[in-house]
Amino acid sequence: MADSEATLTAHEPELKHHFDDSAQQLESSTLGMWVFLVTEVMFFGGMFGAYTVYRNLYRNAFASTSHFMNVIIGAVNTGVLICSSFTMVLAVRSAQLGQKKALVAFLILTLILGCVFLSLKYVEYHEKWVDHHIPGPGFQYADPRYFHQAQILFLLYFAMTGMHAIHMIVGAGLLTTLIVMAARDRFSATWHTPVEMIGLYWHFVDIVWIFLFPLLYLIGHTQ
Amino acid sequence: MSPTLPFASTEARTNYLNADYGWKSWLFTTDHKRIALLYLFSITVFFFVGGLFAVGMRLNLLTPQGLFSHDTYNKLFTMHGIIMVFFFLVPSIPATLGNFLVPMMIGARDLAFPRINLLSWYIYIVGGIFALTAVVQGGVDTGWTFYAPFSSTYSNTHVILAALGVFVSGFSSILTGLNFIVTIHKMRAPGMTWSRLPLFVWGHYATSLIQVLGTPVIAITLVLLGLERLLHAGIFDPTLGGDPVLFQHLFWFYSHPAVYIMILPGMAVISEIVACFSRKAIFGYSFVAFSSIAIAVLGFLVWGHHLFVAGQSMYASMAFSFISFLVAVPSAIKVFNWTATMYKGSVSFETPMLYAFGFIGLFTIGGLTGLFLATMAIDVHVTDTYFVIAHFHYVMVGGMVMAYLGGIHFWFPKITGRMYPEGWAKFAALVVFVGFNLTFFPQFILGYQGMPRRYAHYAPEFQVLNVMSTAGASVLAVGYLLPMIYLTWAWRKGPRAPQNPWNAKGLEWSSHPRPRLPTTLNINRW
Numbered sequence: 217m218a219d220s221e222a223t224l225t226a227h228e229p230e231l232k233h234h235f236d237d238s239a240q241q242l243e244s245s246t247l248g249m250w251v252f253l254v255t256e257v258m259f260f261g262g263m264f265g266a267y268t269v270y271r272n273l274y275r276n277a278f279a280s281t282s283h284f285m286n287v288i289i290g291a292v293n294t295g296v297l298i299c300s301s302f303t304m305v306l307a308v309r310s311a312q313l314g315q316k317k318a319l320v321a322f323l324i325l326t327l328i329l330g331c332v333f334l335s336l337k338y339v340e341y342h343e344k345w346v347d348h349h350i351p352g353p354g355f356q357y358a359d360p361r362y363f364h365q366a367q368i369l370f371l372l373y374f375a376m377t378g379m380h381a382i383h384m385i386v387g388a389g390l391l392t393t394l395i396v397m398a399a400r401d402r403f404s405a406t407w408h409t410p411v412e413m414i415g416l417y418w419h420f421v422d423i424v425w426i427f428l429f430p431l432l433y434l435i436g437h438t439q
Numbered sequence: 440m441s442p443t444l445p446f447a448s449t450e451a452r453t454n455y456l457n458a459d460y461g462w463k464s465w466l467f468t469t470d471h472k473r474i475a476l477l478y479l480f481s482i483t484v485f486f487f488v489g490g491l492f493a494v495g496m497r498l499n500l501l502t503p504q505g506l507f508s509h510d511t512y513n514k515l516f517t518m519h520g521i522i523m524v525f526f527f528l529v530p531s532i533p534a535t536l537g538n539f540l541v542p543m544m545i546g547a548r549d550l551a552f553p554r555i556n557l558l559s560w561y562i563y564i565v566g567g568i569f570a571l572t573a574v575v576q577g578g579v580d581t582g583w584t585f586y587a588p589f590s591s592t593y594s595n596t597h598v599i600l601a602a603l604g605v606f607v608s609g610f611s612s613i614l615t616g617l618n619f620i621v622t623i624h625k626m627r628a629p630g631m632t633w634s635r636l637p638l639f640v641w642g643h644y645a646t647s648l649i650q651v652l653g654t655p656v657i658a659i660t661l662v663l664l665g666l667e668r669l670l671h672a673g674i675f676d677p678t679l680g681g682d683p684v685l686f687q688h689l690f691w692f693y694s695h696p697a698v699y700i701m702i703l704p705g706m707a708v709i710s711e712i713v714a715c716f717s718r719k720a721i722f723g724y725s726f727v728a729f730s731s732i733a734i735a736v737l738g739f740l741v742w743g744h745h746l747f748v749a750g751q752s753m754y755a756s757m758a759f760s761f762i763s764f765l766v767a768v769p770s771a772i773k774v775f776n777w778t779a780t781m782y783k784g785s786v787s788f789e790t791p792m793l794y795a796f797g798f799i800g801l802f803t804i805g806g807l808t809g810l811f812l813a814t815m816a817i818d819v820h821v822t823d824t825y826f827v828i829a830h831f832h833y834v835m836v837g838g839m840v841m842a843y844l845g846g847i848h849f850w851f852p853k854i855t856g857r858m859y860p861e862g863w864a865k866f867a868a869l870v871v872f873v874g875f876n877l878t879f880f881p882q883f884i885l886g887y888q889g890m891p892r893r894y895a896h897y898a899p900e901f902q903v904l905n906v907m908s909t910a911g912a913s914v915l916a917v918g919y920l921l922p923m924i925y926l927t928w929a930w931r932k933g934p935r936a937p938q939n940p941w942n943a944k945g946l947e948w949s950s951h952p953r954p955r956l957p958t959t960l961n962i963n964r965w
Contacts, residue, residue, distance in 0.1 A: 248617060252617060258651075260659070353670075374666075375662065
């Protein structure tokens with residue numbers, strides 16, 4: 217076995233010792249990433265479950281809170297994330313074609329869009345702070361009937377968008393690593409697994425936002 | 440698949456233990472066998488820490504007035520539960536024996552993600568440090584279930600720290616499960632089809648599914664609990680508009696399937712041991728294999744049986760009760776098939792088989808009393824009594840710990856290359872069995888008579904049974920200390936083991952007693 221390993225590793229420097237060939241390694245990484253994304257679905261799923269319960273219990277209170285959400289920033293951010301998913305796809309495509317310059321450019325573009333999202337999110341959080349909509353001792357709400365119930369929604373709002381933002385920050389860190397690796401010629405048309413894997417992660421984080429935006433910002437606007 | 444393997448010569452050579460002795464070679468290892476031993480050492484420490492709390496509880500319950508204050512007793516049972524569930528039972532067999540054996544059994548050189556495997560151990564240790572810090576700081580008194588609103592609003596103890604420990608250690612469990620799933624899907628040697636997969640691997644596959652799907656939910660539940668406690672904003676506290684039953688739903692959505700994380704690997708071990716010491720192939724292989732999957736799937740649909748008296752809708756309770764009965768079917772299939780395997784087999788009584796006998800008998804009692812609890816009318820009577828305590832200790836301790844010890848003895852020659860002293864081991868197995876039953880059988884009676892759990896004091900008429908239980912706990916403690924001593928001795932001084940001391944059929948026995956580092960098998964193909 218030692219011999220066969222030696223010959224394999226000589227040709228494919230990125231092949232780890234415990235895999236038979238690159239195809240097996242790529243399949244393993246891909247399945248691992250998908251399983252990880254399943255755990256992420258369950259992680260966010262707990263919060264979506266809690267949201268569903270309270271939205272059914274406190275329908276009117278939840279509808280009233282959506283008037284205090286900044287729909288414009290939310291909508292712009294939705295667009296920003298969709299664009300960032302597009303640039304991420306283009307980055308993966310460039311990696312597959314072995315186009316280093318395009319890969320670095322699209323990764324940087326994705327990173328910039330991610331940072332735009334986080335900056336706008338900061339502006340929104342700051343608004344909430346000014347309006348005393350942060351759950352806790354300083355919480356205030358215009359409609360006294362809904363004081364506790366609206367606070368639950370804002371707690372869920374901060375938990376869900378906060379967890380989402382943490383995932384975005386992690387994603388930005390991963391993108392930075394990818395940019396450095398790409399600039400140092402670590403990727404080729406035959407081996408670019410990290411780009412594909414982080415691409416999957418990035419799309420997942422975007423999709424979470426696609427659900428968060430209507431549930432948190434738009435629910436009260438049909439009335 | 441009759442493997443004609445190029446056996447390694449038996450003369451001294453480098454193996455995974457003597458390849459390098461430096462501390463760096465252990466703390467930075469990515470070898471699944473060494474990581475298994477890191478886990479083995481760590482969970483043993485936690486087992487004895489958790490055991491110490493149990494000793495405190497049983498001492499307190501020696502007399503009706505108790506020995507400790509109510510607050511101290513509340514902390515004892517809480518820390519016992521948290522440590523034993525999250526830091527011993529959940530990682531016990533998967534992280535040690537599973538880590539060591541799954542790659543060997545399927546003919547892979549390592550798990551798919553060796554560095555993630557090491558990372559999972561570090562995460563486990565960080566979680567453990569948080570939990571132990573909570574202990575040193577004065578403990579937690581919420582019960583291992585962290586029920587809100589007591590945990591989020593009223594408890595004055597270190598809830599956040601302990602919850603953080605559970606939260607963090609959950610990710611080690613997730614990563615272990617993820618690694619196993621990918622390894623079993625993608626790393627099987629040619630010819631190792633799903634229908635030839637050892638039952639040990641099937642059990643770990645089912646366990647991994649639960650770890651991956653369930654653990655994230657308790658993680659986010661504990662985050663929400665922590666937010667409520669920090670911000671005093673309602674989400675579970677009814678005085679703030681929250682719903683405490685929602686917490687119970689979210690908690691048990693993980694924690695009931697987690698019970699199967701704690702028993703499926705035990706069943707996996709027993710399937711191997713029973714087949715080996717009956718000298719027969721397991722009876723009804725595919726039924727045993729798929730019953731593991733059935734338990735994993737149905738296990739996700741029964742959590743509501745913990746909420747029969749919590750104000751859950753009656754119709755939900757009826758559905759949960761029915762599905763809880765259903766999950767007994769695959770469990771029973773396993774017990775019947777192990778028994779049928781022994782029938783007309785050439786049964787021998789080495790130590791691992793003694794533990795397997797113990798497992799089958801005690802798990803059957805634990806499982807059948809689970810049906811009492813799944814019956815809504817009886818459950819109302821015995822909710823939060825010692826009947827429940829006895830039931831789940833028959834499964835967790837009588838089942839899982841027995842299987843764990845059986846597995847440790849069975850694969851001890853594989854892991855260390857040496858034999859343990861059979862006489863002492865048989866004696867210890869007997870002591871564990873006697874001590875266990877003396878500890879927990881009286882608790883069934885106590886519970887049925889109405890002694891509630893989690894109280895530091897009790898009515899005087901319960902004293903005789905409680906003294907029996909405490910006496911049994913001391914016997915059990917001896918039974919657990921004995922293997923610690925003779926296995927440690929045997930690791931250094933035991934007689935050298937032959938390649939396959941039990942004449943077992945498993946692929947893991949086909950390589951050298953102590954496999955090489957970093958490779959496990961001398962084959963790529965067969």
